[in-house]
Amino acid sequence: MDRVDRAILDHLAKDSSLANVDLADRVSLSPSACLRRVRALEKAGTIRGYRADIDPAALGKGFEVEVMVELTHKDRATVETIEARIADMDEVVQCRRLFGVPDYLMRVAVADVEAYEAFYMAKLAELPGIGRVTSQFTMKLVKG
Amino acid sequence: MDRVDRAILDHLAKDSSLANVDLADRVSLSPSACLRRVRALEKAGTIRGYRADIDPAALGKGFEVEVMVELTHKDRATVETIEARIADMDEVVQCRRLFGVPDYLMRVAVADVEAYEAFYMAKLAELPGIGRVTSQFTMKLVKG
DNA sequence: GGTGAAAGCTAGCCGGC
DNA sequence: GCCGGCTAGCTTTCACC
Numbered sequence: 001m002d003r004v005d006r007a008i009l010d011h012l013a014k015d016s017s018l019a020n021v022d023l024a025d026r027v028s029l030s031p032s033a034c035l036r037r038v039r040a041l042e043k044a045g046t047i048r049g050y051r052a053d054i055d056p057a058a059l060g061k062g063f064e065v066e067v068m069v070e071l072t073h074k075d076r077a078t079v080e081t082i083e084a085r086i087a088d089m090d091e092v093v094q095c096r097r098l099f100g101v102p103d104y105l106m107r108v109a110v111a112d113v114e115a116y117e118a119f120y121m122a123k124l125a126e127l128p129g130i131g132r133v134t135s136q137f138t139m140k141l142v143k144g
Numbered sequence: 145m146d147r148v149d150r151a152i153l154d155h156l157a158k159d160s161s162l163a164n165v166d167l168a169d170r171v172s173l174s175p176s177a178c179l180r181r182v183r184a185l186e187k188a189g190t191i192r193g194y195r196a197d198i199d200p201a202a203l204g205k206g207f208e209v210e211v212m213v214e215l216t217h218k219d220r221a222t223v224e225t226i227e228a229r230i231a232d233m234d235e236v237v238q239c240r241r242l243f244g245v246p247d248y249l250m251r252v253a254v255a256d257v258e259a260y261e262a263f264y265m266a267k268l269a270e271l272p273g274i275g276r277v278t279s280q281f282t283m284k285l286v287k288g
Numbered sequence: 289g290g291t292g293a294a295a296g297c298t299a300g301c302c303g304g305c
Numbered sequence: 306g307c308c309g310g311c312t313a314g315c316t317t318t319c320a321c322c
Contacts, residue, residue, distance in 0.1 A: 009203070012196035016160065020317065033289050035318070046202040051195060052156035058145070059153070059189040066242065066249055079155065087287045093203070094288030098280045105210055106279070107288075136242045136249070143231045144238030144251075163297065174309045179299070 001046075003031065008037055009046065016050045061109035064093075065116055066136040073129035082127050091119045102134070111127035145190075148173065152181055154188065160194045205253035208237075209260055210280040212246035217273035226271050235263050246278070 007027045011018060018026075024034035041047045056062050071078070079097075086095050086106070095106035110116045116135070124133065146288060151171045162170075168178035185191045200206050215222070223241075230239050230250070239250035254260050260279070268277065 006203075009196070009198050013198050014195065015193060016196040017194040019315090021315090024146075028279075030290050031316085032291080032318075038290085046199050048197040048199055049159060050161040051158065051197055052153070052160040053192040053195055054153050054157050055190050055192055059150075066240070082285045083284075092287055095286040096210070096288070097284040097286055099283050100278070100280050104286070105282075106286075134244070136244050138249075139242040139243050140227075140241040142227045142239040142241055142248070143189040143236055144240070164299095165297070175297090176299080176310080177308050180307085183299095 005037060005046075006032070006089065008041065011049065024086075026037075056109055059092075060111040060115075061091075063110050063112050063116060064138065065108045065110075066138065067104075067106045067108055067124070067132040068136070069106065069124075070101065070131040070133075071103045071129050072131040074103070075129075078129040082129060085127060089123055091115075091123070097142040102132075149181060149185065149190075152178070152185065156182075156191065164266040200253055204255040204259075205235075205237075207254050207256050207260060208282065209252045209254075210282065211248075211250045211252055211268070212280070213248040213250065214245065214267075214277075215247045215273050215277040217277040218247070219273075222273040226273060229271060233263075233267055235259075235267070246276075 004027050008023065011023055011026060019089070020035050020038070021031050023038075024031040028036060029037070035122060056064070071082075083095075083097070086092055086104075091108050091110050093107045093109045097104055108116065108119065110119055120133075120135065124130070152167065155167055155170055164179050164198070165175050167182075168175040171178060173181070182191070199285065200208070210248055215226075227239075227241070230236055232247075235252050235254050237251045237253045238246060241248055252260065252263065254263055254273070264277075
C-alpha cells in the first residue's frame with residue numbers, strides 16, 4: 001500500500017470505467033504492472049467491488065428524508081422485530097442503531113412527499129414499540 | 145424505461161464489472177441490444193457513472209461517527225463560513241443542513257477514537273457560531 | 289516492474305422483424 | 306423502431322525477460 005496504490009484507488013473511486021491502459025498511464029505504470037496492483041487490491045478486499053452510480057430519481061427515489069426514531073420499548077424481542085422489518089423495507093436506504101438518543105437514525109428514499117406520508121403511516125408508525133419519530137428534510141447538501 | 149432497463153440498472157448497481165455479454169445474457173437480450181440500452185441510460189443521465197467501492201478501513205477511515213450540530217448564530221456570514229470550511233475537511237464524508245433541529249447532520253470518517261478527538265477539538269469545535277455538538281457512534285448498522 | 293503475443297470483449301454496420 | 310448477427314479494433318491478460 002504505497003503512493004501508487006492510493007492513486008489507483010483514487011482514480012477508480014471516481015471512475016471505474018477507466019480502461020486499464022489509461023489508468024496505467026495516469027499512475028505512470030505499464031498496463032500489466034497496473035493490472036497486477038488492481039487485482040491484488042481486489043484480492044486483499046481493499047477494492048470491494050464495482051458499482052454503477054444510478055440517479056435515484058429514475059428509480060422513484062428522488063425524495064430523501066432523514067428520520068430519527070426513539071423507542072418506548074427496547075426489550076430484545078421488540079428490537080429484533082423492528083430491525084428485521086426495517087431491513088425488509090425498500091424505502092429504507094440506510095438504518096443504524098445508535099448508542100444514545102435517538103435510538104435509530106435512518107435515511108428513507110421515496111418518490112415524493114405523498115409517498116413519504118404513505119410510508120410513514122402504513123409502515124413506520126405501525127412498527128411495535130415506536131415512540132417519537134422526527135422526519136427531517138434536508139435544506140442543503142453541504143457535502144457528499 | 146421498461147422492465148429490462150430496470151433489470152440492467154439493478155445488475156450494474158450491484159456489479160458494474162460485469163461484461164456486456166454476461167449482462168446481456170442475464171437480461172435475456174443480445175449483446176448489441178443490451179449495450180445500446182446501457183449507452184442510452186448513460187446518455188440520459190440515469191447511469192451517472194461507475195465507481196469502485198473502496199474499503200474505508202484501508203484509507204484510514206474505518207471509524208465512522210454521526211455528528212449533530214446546532215448553531216448559536218445562524219446569520220448568513222456565519223453559515224457560509226462554516227459550510228465552506230466543512231466542505232474542505234477530508235474527515236467529513238457527508239454534511240446536510242436540515243430544516244429543523246439539529247441544524248446540521250454530518251457523517252465523519254477517521255481512523256479511530258483518537259483521530260476523532262483530534263478532529264473534534266482542532267477542527268469542529270473551532271468553527272464560529274457552533275453550539276451543542278452531539279457525536280453518536282453506531283452500535284449496529286441495521287441496513288445499508 | 290516491463291515487453292510481447294493470444295484470447296476476449298466492445299462497438300459499429302448490416303439485414304430482418 | 307428495435308433486435309440480432311457479424312466483423313474490426315482495442316483491451317485485458319498471461320508467460321517470460
